[in-house]
Amino acid sequence: MVRVGGVRTLAALGCAVALVSAWACGSDDSSEADAPKAAVRQQKPLPEEPRVRQTESIGTYGGRFILGETNGPKTFNAIMANETSSTDLTQILFTGLADFDNGTQQDMPALAKSWEKSADGLTWTFRLRKGAAFSDGHPITSADVLFSFEVAYDETLHPSVQDLLITNGKHWEITAPDDYTVVIKLPAANAMVVDLAGSVRLMPKHVLEPIFKAGNFAAAYSVNTPPDQLVTSGAWRLKQYAAGEKTVLEPNPYWFGVDAKNNRLPYLDELVFLVVPDQDAADLKFRAGQIDGLDNVKPENYQWYADNQQQGNYTLYDLGPAINSNFLWFNQNTVKKTEGGKKAGTPVVDPVKYSWFNNVTFRRAVSMAVDREAMIPSIFFGDAVKNWSTLTAGATVWHSPDIVKYDFNLDESKRLLASLGWKDTNGDGILEDTKGQTVSFTLKTNSDNKMRVGMANFIRDDLAKVGIKVTLVPVDFNTLITNIRDDLQYDSILLGFQTGVPPDPAMGQNVWRSSGRSHNWNISQLKPETPEEAKIDGLMDVLLASSDLAERKKAWIEIENIVNDQAWFIWLPTINAKLPLRNKFGNAKPSVIPHRLIWNIEQVYVKKN
Amino acid sequence: MIPLLFGISALTFILLQLAPGDFLNQMGENPAISPATIEAMRRNFGLDRPWYIQYGLYLRNILLHFDFGESFSRHQPVFTVIREGLSNTLVLAVAAAIVTWGLALPLGIWAAVRQYSWIDKALSLIAFVWLSIPEILSGLLLLMLAARTGWFPVGGMRSIDYDDLTTVARIRDLLWHLALPALVVGLVPLASRMRQMRGNLLDVLRLDYVTTARSKGLDERVVIYKHALRNALNPMITLFGYTLGALVSGSFVAEIIFSWPGLGRLTLDAILTQDQYLVMGSVLMASVVLIVGNLIADLLLAVADPRISYD
Numbered sequence: 001m002v003r004v005g006g007v008r009t010l011a012a013l014g015c016a017v018a019l020v021s022a023w024a025c026g027s028d029d030s031s032e033a034d035a036p037k038a039a040v041r042q043q044k045p046l047p048e049e050p051r052v053r054q055t056e057s058i059g060t061y062g063g064r065f066i067l068g069e070t071n072g073p074k075t076f077n078a079i080m081a082n083e084t085s086s087t088d089l090t091q092i093l094f095t096g097l098a099d100f101d102n103g104t105q106q107d108m109p110a111l112a113k114s115w116e117k118s119a120d121g122l123t124w125t126f127r128l129r130k131g132a133a134f135s136d137g138h139p140i141t142s143a144d145v146l147f148s149f150e151v152a153y154d155e156t157l158h159p160s161v162q163d164l165l166i167t168n169g170k171h172w173e174i175t176a177p178d179d180y181t182v183v184i185k186l187p188a189a190n191a192m193v194v195d196l197a198g199s200v201r202l203m204p205k206h207v208l209e210p211i212f213k214a215g216n217f218a219a220a221y222s223v224n225t226p227p228d229q230l231v232t233s234g235a236w237r238l239k240q241y242a243a244g245e246k247t248v249l250e251p252n253p254y255w256f257g258v259d260a261k262n263n264r265l266p267y268l269d270e271l272v273f274l275v276v277p278d279q280d281a282a283d284l285k286f287r288a289g290q291i292d293g294l295d296n297v298k299p300e301n302y303q304w305y306a307d308n309q310q311q312g313n314y315t316l317y318d319l320g321p322a323i324n325s326n327f328l329w330f331n332q333n334t335v336k337k338t339e340g341g342k343k344a345g346t347p348v349v350d351p352v353k354y355s356w357f358n359n360v361t362f363r364r365a366v367s368m369a370v371d372r373e374a375m376i377p378s379i380f381f382g383d384a385v386k387n388w389s390t391l392t393a394g395a396t397v398w399h400s401p402d403i404v405k406y407d408f409n410l411d412e413s414k415r416l417l418a419s420l421g422w423k424d425t426n427g428d429g430i431l432e433d434t435k436g437q438t439v440s441f442t443l444k445t446n447s448d449n450k451m452r453v454g455m456a457n458f459i460r461d462d463l464a465k466v467g468i469k470v471t472l473v474p475v476d477f478n479t480l481i482t483n484i485r486d487d488l489q490y491d492s493i494l495l496g497f498q499t500g501v502p503p504d505p506a507m508g509q510n511v512w513r514s515s516g517r518s519h520n521w522n523i524s525q526l527k528p529e530t531p532e533e534a535k536i537d538g539l540m541d542v543l544l545a546s547s548d549l550a551e552r553k554k555a556w557i558e559i560e561n562i563v564n565d566q567a568w569f570i571w572l573p574t575i576n577a578k579l580p581l582r583n584k585f586g587n588a589k590p591s592v593i594p595h596r597l598i599w600n601i602e603q604v605y606v607k608k609n
Numbered sequence: 610m611i612p613l614l615f616g617i618s619a620l621t622f623i624l625l626q627l628a629p630g631d632f633l634n635q636m637g638e639n640p641a642i643s644p645a646t647i648e649a650m651r652r653n654f655g656l657d658r659p660w661y662i663q664y665g666l667y668l669r670n671i672l673l674h675f676d677f678g679e680s681f682s683r684h685q686p687v688f689t690v691i692r693e694g695l696s697n698t699l700v701l702a703v704a705a706a707i708v709t710w711g712l713a714l715p716l717g718i719w720a721a722v723r724q725y726s727w728i729d730k731a732l733s734l735i736a737f738v739w740l741s742i743p744e745i746l747s748g749l750l751l752l753m754l755a756a757r758t759g760w761f762p763v764g765g766m767r768s769i770d771y772d773d774l775t776t777v778a779r780i781r782d783l784l785w786h787l788a789l790p791a792l793v794v795g796l797v798p799l800a801s802r803m804r805q806m807r808g809n810l811l812d813v814l815r816l817d818y819v820t821t822a823r824s825k826g827l828d829e830r831v832v833i834y835k836h837a838l839r840n841a842l843n844p845m846i847t848l849f850g851y852t853l854g855a856l857v858s859g860s861f862v863a864e865i866i867f868s869w870p871g872l873g874r875l876t877l878d879a880i881l882t883q884d885q886y887l888v889m890g891s892v893l894m895a896s897v898v899l900i901v902g903n904l905i906a907d908l909l910l911a912v913a914d915p916r917i918s919y920d
Contacts, residue, residue: 244871
């Protein structure tokens with residue numbers, strides 16, 4: 001009896017001691033984080049027609065790249081993957097007919113070595129590379145391309161990529177005259193066909209067809225697939241997946257990419273996606289040298305990263321303006337279908353407010369009241385630029401600096417408001433409209449985004465200076481989306497768009513077309529409700545159908561000018577993207593287009609000192 | 610247990626329905642995805658039906674097929690997703706329990722035996738200071754220490770070369786990664802456990818039978834460890850079971866700071882993206898752990914105290 005209590009105490013103490021001693025003895029394993037066991041490279045013969053990539057310098061084999069990510073992948077199924085934590089990986093695990101080169105911001109060949117179109121622009125012929133093979137050595141042929149498109153078009157699965165592959169409401173007609181030719185017939189001309197076809201990543205028919213036929217495709221290639229059963233078509237294959245911890249990729253021994261000296265790419269032995277959910281912890285891990293590159297650094301930390309580059313042996317790359325835009329807009333939605341006391345064509349918001357929101361002079365006055373330059377130092381720590389389009393200066397092919405804009409001009413803003421006949425009649429500092437209504441509205445934004453809330457605060461103060469009262473309503477992101485898409489219960493919203501890859505205005509169909517669901521100020525119009533919107537619809541047709549870049553650019557600038565002249569979007573600054581990357585890597589070229597760090601990872605190598 | 614779990618599941622489901630939007634809302638910022646696609650996905654996931662029908666189907670699948678649903682984002686059964694996270698969380702919770710109890714019991718006894726001495730006061734002071742620091746701060750401070758000194762890894766559960774290590778080295782590696790998060794989670798309840806141990810022992814030491822034992826001329830050590838401690842430990846055993854469950858939920862914050870691949874992060878991610886069956890699965894799992902913890906406490910108590918028996 002004596003011992004029972006004592007033994008228990010002792011046992012617990014013993015465990016604690018064991019823990020303590022384990023810390024002490026464990027500490028010698030920390031070094032050599034950058035030296036994986038040299039992978040034995042399986043020297044498979046090169047394909048007959050490899051893809052040669054011109055690199056800055058010829059690299060050497062070996063080494064590891066550790067990338068810090070906030071989230072792990074949720075699936076390795078390239079066609080079903082929706083969020084970036086998964087697509088970052090599937091994009092390099094699987095190849096497509098074509099790839100997007102972030103450096104030149106243009107298409108480049110992938111499985112298709114070349115392509116040509118018919119004179120009417122409706123028939124596209126893709127010639128496939130001979131000798132290309134999956135990671136299990138099985139050849140990649142046109143049958144795999146057809147299979148992948150079949151999956152993408154499947155009605156039951158309905159993957160999100162399907163939207164991109166529908167032109168004028170019709171599927172493309174895809175045929176394969178032989179093993180190395182794929183022909184795509186379009187219902188109507190589409191300037192983006194190469195990019196869009198490239199967005200269908202190629203999955204192995206010989207592995208997945210039975211699963212697809214059995215109706216289990218969505219669950220195939222889950223994260224728990226054993227690495228040797230995950231047959232990939234891209235430069236990499238899976239080496240290891242540890243849930244919530246890391247994903248390790250290794251070179252696909254059959255990959256068709258080579259450098260100028262016919263060395264098979266990729267150079268690295270391992271590419272590690274390390275999950276570090278907390279951003280502060282990720283910073284610390286980078287500082288401790290346990291991460292080689294980070295894609296998400298908070299702007300308030302830019303300065304620290306800049307100051308410690310020498311000592312930490314890394315470079316903070318300034319990628320210029322990000323390709324994401326910020327803006328606010330007013331609720332100009334009209335009721336589309338007579339229902340429950342609301343007649344079609346009447347405004348969704350209070351008619352008094354609608355009379356302001358629908359007035360272009362009011363919108364211009366608001367735009368001219370916003371002092372964007374004052375926001376930049378305090379909200380973006382000086383690292384932002386003024387922006388006037390969904391395609392920012394980061395989208396080099398499409399950006400044009402000389403478009404219509406209503407920038408900060410306090411006097412002009414006051415003059416415009418006065419021209420509406422609005423006066424502060426009761427001396428409370430807030431204007432009243434011609435019917436005596438106080439000019440005041442609410443501004444919603446998502447509460448988890450510090451920068452948007454910061455900008456909204458600035459806007460409230462700026463508009464107070466011209467006599468407009470703004471009430472801020474920070475809400476949950478999902479609420480905001482419901483407000484925009486479904487119940488339309490808001491006065492104005494401050495939000496942003498993430499531009500996809502490729503950054504092409506034709507990708508913004510849902511935004512610019514009057515029928516679009518993301519045509520935020522007045523969504524899903526049955527037919528264009530204003531002459532300007534009708535004009536934009538026509539220009540979108542040109543943008544989509546023409547294959548002449550100059551003509552497309554002209555159409556885009558015209559759209560930008562109409563939108564900005566109407567001040568449908570009140571544009572706000574865009575942040576400059578910066579990210580840190582260790583200096584030991586050669587050929588690394590961070591770009592502003594996602595994935596900003598690893599888009600050319602197959603060419604990246606570890607420099608020998 | 611079953612009615613309790615049923616209640617928890619119903620409550621969780623209703624709370625999830627009250628949150629605005631659903632799993633597909635996160636695609637709202639991507640203008641390339643059309644409403645038709647989102648509607649089709651909503652139908653695929655069954656999210657277009659009213660919530661009570663969704664819940665009814667959920668219960669039916671559990672009762673008839675023991676099927677707890679699929680994660681929307683992963684297209685996998687929720688328990689396949691949860692399994693690994695849960696075991697990692699349990700590892701952390703057990704390590705934290707060892708830190709808490711391994712320190713609380715001996716220190717509590719020590720403080721009680723030397724009541725009002727400077728050691729007693731110093732122990733309380735340190736324990737309460739730690740209690741008052743939020744986990745998120747203590748966690749980041751320890752991470753900073755690790756980053757500066759290199760004595761400990763900066764988060765994570767395993768070294769990057771873990772798979773190339775020998776078994777002994779693997780265990781060492783795991784313990785080395787476990788040290789800081791276990792400390793952060795384990796030290797929070799330390800102060801109260803230590804004070805409870807101290808208080809219990811002091812109460813018992815004032816009882817008549819202890820005075821009797823002392824007046825018989827027994828050695829003070831025998832009095833304390835043989836006679837007093839045995840009785841003072843009983844309430845602590847009950848507490849142990851209850852706090853095991855609390856340690857599981859208490860480790861959620863530390864898991865995020867220390868990149869520990871546990872249930873906490875999985876659940877948070879599922880809640881943020883409204884991956885509803887994954888949330889349901891995690892909540893049910895955490896509840897089961899809590900209930901099992903209480904069961905263990907009751908059983909331990911029966912073993913330790915011959916006066917208690919369950920018929």
